[in-house]
Amino acid sequence: MSEVMRFGLIGAGAIGKIRADALTKSNSCELVAVSDLDGARARSAAPEAIYYADANELVAAKDVDAIIISTPPPLHEPLAVAAASAGKHVLVEKPMAATPDACERMILAARKAGTLLTVGYNHRYFDALKLVRDVVASGDIGTLSHVRAYTGHSGLAEFKAPWMYDKEVMGGGALMDNGTHVIDLVRYMIGDPTEVFGFATNKVWKLGVEDEGIALLRTAEGTTASIEASWHEWRGYRFHIEAYGDRGLARAYYAPMMATVVKLDKPGGSKSVQRHFYPKAILREKVKGWQSTVIQTFVEELADFVAAANGKPHSGRLAVAADGLRAVQIAQATYASEATRDCVKLPALP
Numbered sequence: 001m002s003e004v005m006r007f008g009l010i011g012a013g014a015i016g017k018i019r020a021d022a023l024t025k026s027n028s029c030e031l032v033a034v035s036d037l038d039g040a041r042a043r044s045a046a047p048e049a050i051y052y053a054d055a056n057e058l059v060a061a062k063d064v065d066a067i068i069i070s071t072p073p074p075l076h077e078p079l080a081v082a083a084a085s086a087g088k089h090v091l092v093e094k095p096m097a098a099t100p101d102a103c104e105r106m107i108l109a110a111r112k113a114g115t116l117l118t119v120g121y122n123h124r125y126f127d128a129l130k131l132v133r134d135v136v137a138s139g140d141i142g143t144l145s146h147v148r149a150y151t152g153h154s155g156l157a158e159f160k161a162p163w164m165y166d167k168e169v170m171g172g173g174a175l176m177d178n179g180t181h182v183i184d185l186v187r188y189m190i191g192d193p194t195e196v197f198g199f200a201t202n203k204v205w206k207l208g209v210e211d212e213g214i215a216l217l218r219t220a221e222g223t224t225a226s227i228e229a230s231w232h233e234w235r236g237y238r239f240h241i242e243a244y245g246d247r248g249l250a251r252a253y254y255a256p257m258m259a260t261v262v263k264l265d266k267p268g269g270s271k272s273v274q275r276h277f278y279p280k281a282i283l284r285e286k287v288k289g290w291q292s293t294v295i296q297t298f299v300e301e302l303a304d305f306v307a308a309a310n311g312k313p314h315s316g317r318l319a320v321a322a323d324g325l326r327a328v329q330i331a332q333a334t335y336a337s338e339a340t341r342d343c344v345k346l347p348a349l350p
């Protein structure tokens with residue numbers, strides 16, 4: 001494989017266009033092929049790349065080392081499986097697929113082929129999130145007790161296409177959509193949960209999927225988390241995550257990007273408070289929009305992806321296929337809990 005990884009992009013819509021821009025900005029990547037049902041959209045997103053009307057032809061192309069799949073979720077499994085079988089590394093957008101079974105088939109295909117499969121959990125690369133994760137991992141706020149996370153946007157007012165709230169396509173509502181990012185972030189902080197309890201309601205939009213999802217998680221060590229995903233956050237897209245240890249707390253907030261770290265010398269003891277602001281990011285977003293933050297996270301994620309595919313060290317923030325599967329399992333376990341009013345035990349990872 002050459003020094004620069006040659007990428008094919010399938011799906012050049014809202015997110016695919018930002019993926020194309022991130023690939024163009026990345027020193028270790030070259031965008032050589034693009035596919036979208038809309039040829040004009042594909043060519044406008046990736047004017048230098050070869051256009052394939054049929055995504056399967058892109059998958060088979062000899063000069064493509066890795067593929068980004070940024071289509072609606074039902075295509076994630078067939079394209080990821082075909083790409084792995086063709087020996088390509090894959091980064092698939094979230095949610096990994098609509099069902100855990102589909103995710104598992106994707107994992108098995110990549111494992112059989114010996115290729116890399118990662119999931120686009122780029123929120124791990126938001127500056128405030130990186131800070132909070134590093135504080136938690138350093139032990140500076142002591143032993144983690146609980147993590148509280150929230151994500152919301154304005155639902156139907158936000159969606160550009162009906163598939164985005166179609167149960168068959170997405171596998172669910174708020175928890176599978178914006179919720180999947182904070183489910184992943186919570187796991188990124190507390191480790192793997194074993195139990196899930198939750199609620200999923202649709203009192204606001206009545207769309208057949210939840211516009212409000214609440215998941216409670218617990219790990220085998222007893223660390224707990226509460227997650228809320230909403231489609232009636234009338235102030236617009238935002239999320240936050242707060243990690244509580246026995247000697248402090250760390251909180252990341254977006255948007256605007258902010259973080260707070262409180263450290264105690266002992267439980268209930270004297271405290272120091274650090275507040276982190278990200279004026280550059282805030283200003284950049286005012287001028288260039290939220291896409292300017294997302295593109296930066298995509299560039300960092302791509303650097304890790306290329307390093308991981310080449311067996312080289314990387315930041316460790318990359319979300320691998322098992323992370324994608326677990327996020328889908330947790331959302332689906334919340335739906336099962338809503339239906340049965342019982343706590344759901346998660347299966348072992350494959």
Ligand SMILES: NC(=O)c1ccc[n+]([C@@H]2O[C@H](COP(=O)([O-])OP(=O)(O)OC[C@H]3O[C@@H](n4cnc5c(N)ncnc54)[C@H](O)[C@@H]3O)[C@@H](O)[C@H]2O)c1
Pocket residue numbers: 010011012013014015016035036037038041055070071072073075093094095120121122161
């Ligand atoms: N990482 C994030 O923060 C984030 C945010 C929003 C959406 N997403 C995910 O990104 C993916 C794409 O979402 P989007 O908002 O860009 O949707 P979109 O509708 O804007 O783009 C999807 C594109 O896929 C194309 N497409 C559909 N079928 C195709 C096929 N058979 N071959 C080639 N192209 C095909 C469509 O023509 C369209 O251009 C979804 O999985 C979504 O959940 C990720």
